[in-house]
Amino acid sequence: MLYSALLLGLLGSFHCIGMCGPIAFLLPVDRKKPTKRVLQLISYHVGRILTYAVLGLLVGSVGKSLNLFGFQQQLSIVIGVFMILMILIPTKLFNRYHFSKPIYKFVASIKNAMGTELKKKNPGTFFTMGYLNGLLPCGLVYMAVFGALASGDIWEGGLYMIIFGMGTVPLMTTAIYIGNFLTTKSRQHILKVIPGLVVIIGFLFILRGLGLEIPYLSPSEMVAVEEVSSQYSCH
Template identity: 45%
Template sequence: MDISIILIALSIGLTSSLHCVGMCGPIALSLGLDAKDKFKFTLRNMTYQLGRITTYSILGALLGIVGESFTFAGLQNYLSIFIGVLMIIMVMIPKFYENGATQLRPINALMVKVKITLGKYIMKKNSSSLYIIGLLNGLLPCAMVYASLTAAIGLGSVYKAIMFMFFFGLGTLPLMFATVLFGNFLSVKQRQTILKILPLITLILGVLFILRGLQLDIPYISPSKTSLQLNSLDDHCM
């Protein structure tokens, strides 16, 4: 897997976690973890965080299957260009990925069930429920998760999609961990500033996927068809 993809996933996760602190902060704060016992606090906090990252990775695997089917059909470059264009559309029409998906009746019904179940586990406030809370938290609507999952499809590989979403989740870990420890430390004004940055990240990612699909033989940015085939072969050998 290209190191550039890992770095992009980590960067997106770290940057978008500034937004996550505001959106998912209330859930993190409601866990009621006691920081006096540092070892126990770290273990319980990481259990919750691992749940979120697990969900991102599973979603990456599911969408990676879709992307890999295009690769087998020899359409990976077209898929990459399509995904890039789709991400740019996301920026031009923010509602397309911020809350558009949740307006669909099946997804909206699922989200209601997720939130109800999440509330039940939060009320339990015990160690065994923390991982499940994290799993459910990872399913909640989030613009940057949508954008990252879209990117995962464009990678055209189940393995790459899983790793991309895993490192995306890993990128969100530092600030989300700190939120449980210190509380919601971002003001409304700071969150609004961050929201202005996130579409730019999506736009840049979209352009990168279009360049990748064009196969211009630019190292790391737009590898040639031969390089993509070799990388794909390496993935299948793992």
């Protein structure tokens, strides 16, 4: 399922330009020294991907705990259903019940920290800005986190989030170099594709959890567990 992380990163980066683009445009990159500018951007992306990796390790550890109790396939189905519901349920419903109020406070604190860091303009600014940027709430990051949780493994969860982060690098870097190069109409067309992609990935997670003995897509993990346990019981 690691390919789904790359797809989320690549297509999700169009969403990232709209959400995180203004922050990236404010980065004090050195426009006169290409080599220094590249190093600054690498530092920014490393900070961002490190945040994603930490999130992946954390949720991957939770997924591993559930896997040890034999819930990995059920977890995959639940996450797939949740991904689809997140797309189908209108955003207005969440705002009506004020679920987002704590998030707004968190975002405000992160933006304040980023504003303070921008004023420093020291070599560590780019890494810190990237690290803080990775903490900002984002629907696509949430989807990737669900994917890392469904991996059922600490390291695979971390790897899932790293691949997701790397998928966002090309477009974010292009935006920093040449600014907002997409027209409003073209971005709208691309953003319409993203919900469909999330629904497809949600169905893939459900398919994976069903254990239909389809190689790579829906392996019969429950059968494998039963075979291992029967071997031990025979001894």
